[in-house]
Amino acid sequence: MPVRDSYPDGAPCWADLTTSDPAGAQAFYGPILGWEFHDNGPAYGGYTMCLRGGRPAAALMPPPPGAEQLPTMWNVYFSTSDLDGVYAKVANAGGKPVMGPHDIPGAGRMAFAFDPSGASFGLWQPAEHFGAAVIGEAGAMCWNELNTPDGETADAFYGELFAYTTRQIGDGKDFDYTEWRLPDAPDTPVCGRNRTADPQPVWSTYFGVAEADRAAAQVAELGGRVLRDPFDTPYGRMVVCTDSGGAALTFCQVP
Incomplete structure (x- = not known):
């Protein structure tokens, strides 16, 4: 895949893992x-870039001081050219602003919020760092x-932030995606929404792998947990799992 150097407003552009065990x-x-x-x-709080072929793919970070009890989890960021404007819509649309816009020197501008159901998400206005330089590949x-x-x-909340259009998959009842x-x-x-019975809402991140079955074996070997054996979908063979720190994610076999 070619190097990615920009994202449209509303597209997920970056993911980082909050973890108390960066080495693990x-x-x-x-x-x-x-x-x-x-x-x-x-100077950046131990923020660690994850590089694939020398290009930024994601990042790891310890919890900030005073928030050491934050769960181990992947955080998703949406690209925007007007962070202040989008952040100002959060409360009016029924969400909760959490961490107001602030500058990351030499990188960009960020904010954090909760949607009406309580799922956390980030907003990112790029400067020198626009997001992941590799995407959609192993x-x-x-x-x-x-x-x-x-x-x-x-659907209504995020549509207020980014004017998404939606396409229903499934019958909207037994399977509402x-x-x-x-x-x-x-x-x-650019992303999806899945209605689940789990009362705890969360943004989930998928990472590409060359072989799903091999990734499943590695998860077990490296201290993670496979939550569902590898299975085939129209979008690739999937492995739903947690990492060695308990963060949920999905590996997807890509061409």
């Missing part, structure tokens, strides 16, 4: 995704979806 996370993800790691140092983020018990509210698309690219989904 590196030992887990390095062999599975072929990542190398670069610690940005104390060793890179390849999909993001919101798992929530209230699909209708989620929507693809979210941007007005400038109505034929290309």
